[in-house]
Amino acid sequence: MNKFFFFLLLQAVCSGILLAQPGRPAKDESTLPGKRGELNVRSAAYPRLLPGNRMEFKIKAPDAKKVQINLGRIYDLVRNADGEWTGITDPLTQGFHYYFLIIDGVSVADPAGESFYGCSMMASGVEIPYPDGDVRFYMADVPHGDIRMKRYFSQTANGWRRMFVYCPPGYDTSRQTYPVLYLQHGGGEDERGWSNQGRTDIIMDNLIAQGEAKPMIIVMTDGNTHDFESELLKECIPFVEKNFRVKTDRDNRALAGLSMGGIQTLNTGIPNLDRFAYLGIFSSGWWAKPTPFGGSSDTEKYYKMLQDKKNDYNTKLKQFWISMGGKEDIAYNNCQVMMKRFDQIGIKYTYFETPGGHTWPVWRESLYRFAPLLFR
Structure with missing residues (x-):
């Protein structure tokens, strides 16, 4: 068939399909x-x-x-x-x-x-839309960073995986090294969540342009894995430190996450105080009762770690930041129970509550409030 005729036929068919769409x-x-x-x-x-x-x-x-x-x-x-x-x-x-x-x-x-x-x-x-004048989550005429998709082979998962990495404005034209925030999505989501639904790059571009947050790399990995701690520590962090200009000491490394990602942050950050100086828990908290997925959550070991080395956590964690939506947030009760245990042990933390449920508006607000506290 003549290629030009085929192109015209294809164009006509596609146009017909489009016109037929409800x-x-x-x-x-x-x-x-x-x-x-x-x-x-x-x-x-x-x-x-x-x-x-x-x-x-x-x-x-x-x-x-x-x-x-x-x-x-x-x-x-x-x-x-x-x-x-x-x-x-x-x-x-x-x-x-x-x-x-x-x-x-x-x-x-x-x-x-x-x-x-x-x-x-x-x-x-x-x-x-956000109220008039609230431009924190919208594109602005400021220098822009970008989000890059990287694939890597994971020995933990025995397969190829990917991450999304925010690089701040000026990354490609400078030689400086940057601190890193590892930022996790929630259950039922994946590594795309924070960049697509969360507007991470827009939030950070605006904060950095206003001088409210330090330029940083943000790594958004896939938390859907049988062993998140191994995936993060043995696969993701070494890959990032090999492929991006990042600082590699604990004072320049943060870990945060929402919902499931918040629990992953707790379960990985607390046993690895030598790796992270900042922890952010958004709309999350250890299960106060047996989990709805069967069995019970073994959280007492983490409370014991906090109890045994209370002074270390209180002095070495520069931010232990917990945010929550209102009472309609499905993680609200778990978070309140967890914070009461922290109070009993004597663990220092910062709590921020914003109106809303277990939804992205709450988590965007959480990132907007948490990022300026990092790497100061």
Whole structure:
């Protein structure tokens, strides 16, 4: 077949497919309410952001019997005569939120929006704007660093793995070495979480430009491993120190994580005080009761370590920083129980609480507050 004819045929087929996709907007959206969602794929008119931080959804599924939106709360959508299912949410808090379509009982990502790995599957997301004047989590006209994807072979996992590494502005044009923060995602997420949902590079670029945080390397690894401590200490840290210009002493190394990553931070940071001078625990805490996954969590050994070397932890940890959402955060009780044990032992820590649940708006805020405390 003539290549030019084949190209024209392919273009026509693709154009037909695109035109057939449900939810494609009219050329003029001026008559539609609100504005298209920030995370919509190109040309998708819905979901739409309405006044009061509500989201309106419209899904074309004429053969479906029931369509819902799961945004933590489940909303039933209403079908119209054209086979479109519509509905409007309650006001949502600022920042990023996962959501799913539930079509006849099956949860799926919305094809009209960008997808993110969360909740152990590909999920959709909406961004609710921050209040006017709060530009901490938005791109600004400042020098920008970048996030690099690196693959490495892990002896611990016996396979290839990858990490995402934030390098601050000026990294490629300087010869200086930088301190390092190892930053972990939560359960059901992976190494993409902090860069995609968390906006790590935007947060750090803005903080560094304002002189509020020191330039640093941030390493975001995959915490889905059978032995996180070995993966971090024997695989990730040596790889980073070989491939990036980083400082290699404990005073210039920090470890932090959210939810599951917070527990990994506790379980790895406490036994390895010689490796880390800063620990950050976001929306996390050791299980106060037997875990919901079966068995019980062996946390007493860590409390014993803290008890036996209390003075070492209090003097050598430059920051033992704990942050939490409000009481609606599912880790709230575990965290409160853990901090009471710290108080009984006499362990020093800093606690920060911000409104919100077990969600990315809380964790973005946590990074924004924690990063300026590092490497001072």
